[in-house]
Amino acid sequence: MNDTPRTKKRDTSRKHESILNGAIQVFTEMGYDNASMDRIADVTDVSKRTVYNHFLSKENLFQAVIAKFLEEQQILKQIDYDPAKSMEDQLTAFANAELFLINSPSRLGLSRVLTSVFIRDIDYARMTRAKYASPHEPLIKWLIAAHVDNKLHIDNPPLAARVFYAMIEGALTWPALFQHGINTDSIKPLMDELIITFITRYRIVV
Amino acid sequence: MNDTPRTKKRDTSRKHESILNGAIQVFTEMGYDNASMDRIADVTDVSKRTVYNHFLSKENLFQAVIAKFLEEQQILKQIDYDPAKSMEDQLTAFANAELFLINSPSRLGLSRVLTSVFIRDIDYARMTRAKYASPHEPLIKWLIAAHVDNKLHIDNPPLAARVFYAMIEGALTWPALFQHGINTDSIKPLMDELIITFITRYRIVV
DNA sequence: TGTTAGTTAAACTCTACGGTGTAATTAATC
DNA sequence: GATTAATTACACCGTAGAGTTTAACTAACA
Known part of the structure; x- marks a missing residue:
């Protein structure tokens, strides 16, 4: 008091x-x-x-x-569904948020250190992460909104979110950690390909 | 002599x-x-x-x-194209090879240690890995064969291989490292979804 | 201006570990 | 059975770093 x-x-x-x-x-x-x-x-x-x-x-x-x-990290993941924008653009926004978080020089080095500590004590890692909101949550909400808006066909939003983040982390996050960051231009073809792959899977067939 | x-x-x-x-x-x-x-x-x-x-x-x-x-690792990635088998089954074989490599208890702990060392000195990591064959090579060859056999439409095999391994590593490899391995049954829905997603992207449209 | 929470410098303790030196011992090969 | 490469036990060196102690000092606040 x-x-x-x-x-x-x-x-x-x-x-x-x-x-x-x-x-x-x-x-x-x-x-x-x-x-x-x-x-x-x-x-x-x-x-x-x-x-x-x-x-x-x-x-x-x-x-x-x-x-x-981790508190800084949490802030930057909020992206809301916008019916006026294309699926590609909005999913690209999710990918770009990830890219920014991992790729900004001030964060990349510390991300490495955190990763190397967490991987050595995974129970401690899990406890620590449990204190923060699930990082998939904003995308799951977005996917549900896109489904309701009849733009994507998503039966299982959490599963689809896992697919999306599996691709993003496999393609961006981990490679960035093991290189000196990611060259934004050179990653673009792969990012586009991933988003097309994702949309092709869940698009509404006319 | x-x-x-x-x-x-x-x-x-x-x-x-x-x-x-x-x-x-x-x-x-x-x-x-x-x-x-x-x-x-x-x-x-x-x-x-x-x-x-x-x-x-x-x-x-x-x-x-x-x-x-790393020498042990290299051996288990060889899977050749078999025109008699379905795309699903063969891609699942690639995924299972990855799952086996990361998930076998004798390797998981050491994978963690290696990762934590490599992530702390990424130039050393790159030098070390350069001594071994590119881990995507067998899949690239397989994709080319599937394309030639008119089963998948792959314009850019290395890019498609990156998409595949981005999904697999994002979904299997990294989660396994940060947990006590992966439960083979509980990962199956996601693995199936990933393979469907991949095939949907590159299937031949009739 | 006096009080004192907070800061400083520096010496110090304790523990740990990488790596070495050595003299004695063991065991494979002849 | 003699030779000697390989091994052992063990003391030892140097370094390094986490955390503490103490006495002097500084500056915010009453």
Whole structure:
């Protein structure tokens, strides 16, 4: 009930934030294991003790980094059905959202680090992801709307969404992680082909 | 020209092999960073010094593990076109090969470790993979054969192969890595849907 | 201007691990 | 059975990093 508890007299949120950003930088450069708390303190221009005053442990600090990363991610996936636009354009918008998320240089490095940590402890990965909304949800809603609008024939929207994201992740997300990002132009033929493939499967046969 | 050089008097290949297997076990359990040479020596029932007599360094030993893993992988991808069988069945065979490779318990753990190492050093990953045949090659040959046999209409076989593997990897490979494998039965509807989707795109319209 | 939460620097502890050196021991080959 | 390549046990080196301690310092707020 008290926004400014008496135990904390000063506002340290700026320092907190800058340590977090320093940590993002160092984790991105070095990965989790090779990132050192000393280096994070250096980069942030802060004493190591201060880092430990703000975050209990390296693990704890990394959790904060993950949280920030996944919250940003969640925002950019909202695309609503628009009856005025073509199926191709709207599905391309979904694909482009994915492409943007994985391909922006500021996120790509951290995506790699997260992936390499998550893949080493998949139960922890699942727990972490469970805190956030299912990433397929917006597309599922879109598919239902397209079906109701008589533009696509979708009996099983969650299954169709899995098909779509299987293609997108297989074609964009994972290749981007294993290369230095994806060249937007050179991926276009494959992206178009995927969307045609998807629409061909679910179009209304006249 | 000399199969048994004079500098090496005894056959130590069995010990070599068992160290390699111990290393596979420990790397699988602990990941690269957390695997220790002491533990590998322990597990193999061999002195640490002997490990270093057979492998120059931890890095070197890990390379040997990778090589063994990828060589096994390469063998299981050969599927030839058979005009007597349906498209569905043959494409399912390609998908099943992938499913087997990723899903067999003895390989899954090591796949995770490899992935987490490769994703941390993608140039090294690319160099390593360059030593092995392109994993799409057998499918490309199959697609060309199906086209020639007038069963599918494939203008651009490499592109179609990318579409196929994008779907398979997005639907099977990556989910398997991030779960405790894939339940073969529960994945079947999605696999069938993917293959129908693929065939619908490239079928010959009568 | 005095109080004190928050910060700093630096030395320090503890643990872990990669890799080496060595002298003694084992066992395959002659 | 002698030779010697291979192995073993074990102490050892150097490095590195997580987290702590302490005493001095700084600046926000009363």
